[in-house]
Amino acid sequence: MLKNRIIPCLDVKNGRVVKGINFVDLKDAGDPVEQAKIYSDGGADEICFLDITASNENRDTIYDVVERTSKKCFVPLTVGGGVRSVEDINKLLNCGADKVSINTAAVNNSKVVLESSKKFGSQCIVVAIDAKKNRDKWEVFTHGGRNNSGIDALEYAKKMEENGAGELLVTSMDKDGTQEGYDIDLMTKIASRVNIPLIASGGVGNLDHLVDGIKLGNASAVLAASIFHYGKYSVKEAKEYLDTKGIPVRI
């Protein structure tokens, strides 16, 4: 039976983890490689890096991080943030990323998804959708949530599937950072419109939220950052909890 996936996400800036696990025995708590290794050893089904490096001159730091991580972690590694072109995707894959998530570039130029999925295969193209509710619909935001594209998120999700995305990483901007749980309505609506797997993101504050994302939101995978970073729960605890709720997980 196919298992639902739990994906811890690490924010990386200038090659360093911004919010990370606070373990005393870490040699270098800011090193994304060490943190990723803890997650993969702890049963994470995949690892996600979100590069939030602002300046262009430091953007290359992520390549080194990916290269070092892929030599230590033997679970799939997804990398996103600042991916602008097919060439960026190529570079990340060559460094050892297994999937690349594309956000702003996919909105600005739909050819990026089309061309990259054709060139590298859909299996490594994840389209990240940052959506915010506006009255009765959700709109797609770009540039880390700063710009409203005005595009309807549900239609956009369908279009990205048609363009060759292998998965959708859907983040609710209304819920992100609130710890109130995923936007279940948004997840359900997108999941029912597409045939590709959906990864739910944004708003996890406790383990029941993960359960809801899968059971109610119909997500194939659940992504979370802060509940794991701050040691509130380990990935193992999360999986054991999901298991008691009847959700198939890899233990």
Add this chain to the structure above:
Amino acid sequence: MNVTIVNYNSGNISSVINSFKEVAQDKVNIEVTSDLNKIKSSDKVVLPGQGSFKSCVDALNKINGLIDTLNEFAITNKKPLLGICVGLQMFADIGYEETETKGLGWISGKVSKIDNQNGKYKLPHIGWNQINIVKDSKIFKSIENNSHMYFVHSYEFIPNNKSVIVATTDYCKNIVCSIEKENIFGTQFHPEKSEKDGLQLIKNFINL
């Protein structure tokens, strides 16, 4: 001993390289190349494959003499070869992804899209699924039945002769996820991304 990972521009093979190097440490030489002479002289060959069946077959054909060299290695000389994902699928006679494309024809059968029962199941089949080992195989030594492996695919290999099937996985129905025919081995899942059990499989192949 030399193990060669065939680099024929079939997409991203970094993870395959990393995992083999991790397992081999310094005891086994891992070569990544499309050089025909190096392939010929190596002890074992790994044939990775990402993207579509057609794009991988096209990429093999683009390197002059590569298919002949692989045929000689695996069929004439019967040396161990491991196909991963589309690398396994290409063993078939024919594939139907994008368009009808001839495969290597090493193991009689076809590659067709997984029947997801009109959208009842998501495609691609992505994630960790349990494998059902149906036959003893050297590459599954020390790997328990029902172990989890990481899958990413929308197409499945359907061999004509079921006796080559070593393991299956359950998604929509029983899907062939590993085969063995004499010296030819293949996995539909990605051992390079399947943590300890995946690395064990790689170790088993290297130790054959």
